[in-house]
Amino acid sequence: MTVVRSLIKIIVPIIIVAGFFFIMSNFKHTQTLSLAEEKRIKEYASLMQQAKAKEEDKTQILSLSSVAALGKGSAGEEVKVVQKSLGLNPDGFFGLQTEQAVKEFQVKNGYTADGVVGPKTWDALVNTGRDAEGPAESTSNSL
Numbered sequence: 001m002t003v004v005r006s007l008i009k010i011i012v013p014i015i016i017v018a019g020f021f022f023i024m025s026n027f028k029h030t031q032t033l034s035l036a037e038e039k040r041i042k043e044y045a046s047l048m049q050q051a052k053a054k055e056e057d058k059t060q061i062l063s064l065s066s067v068a069a070l071g072k073g074s075a076g077e078e079v080k081v082v083q084k085s086l087g088l089n090p091d092g093f094f095g096l097q098t099e100q101a102v103k104e105f106q107v108k109n110g111y112t113a114d115g116v117v118g119p120k121t122w123d124a125l126v127n128t129g130r131d132a133e134g135p136a137e138s139t140s141n142s143l
Contacts, residue, residue, distance in 0.1 A: 069117060070082060070117040071094060071099070071116040072094055072096070072099050072115065073094060074093075075094065077092065079092050080092045082098065082102070082117050082125065083101075086102065087101075099115040100115075102115050102116070102117055105121070105125075106121060106124075111124070
């Protein structure tokens, strides 16, 4: 009887381990993705990050829209937001390049191109961004 018990103590754990590996080998939970699927997932994640960043920019622009006006010589975080919205390198100084980009944006959106970011230009930056069309009539932007 002790020989049988010794054999059972040895054989039962072996059967249990073998059964575990047999059962686990039949599950497909470790399926790998193809390279194309991985690429699509990464592209989707990248697009989601870009969309989130744009929403954060809009929120920041909305919070800064109470600024009276920004023009040549202005500096600070507000200028960086404007520069980023216009696709420029945000250095925080409203210089010639920023003024020219603001004028182009204003012309493209139907405003008087004075190069000053006033309330109407702020609204256009928030609501339409650089690529959208604005109102047809010409209006002043500075205040």
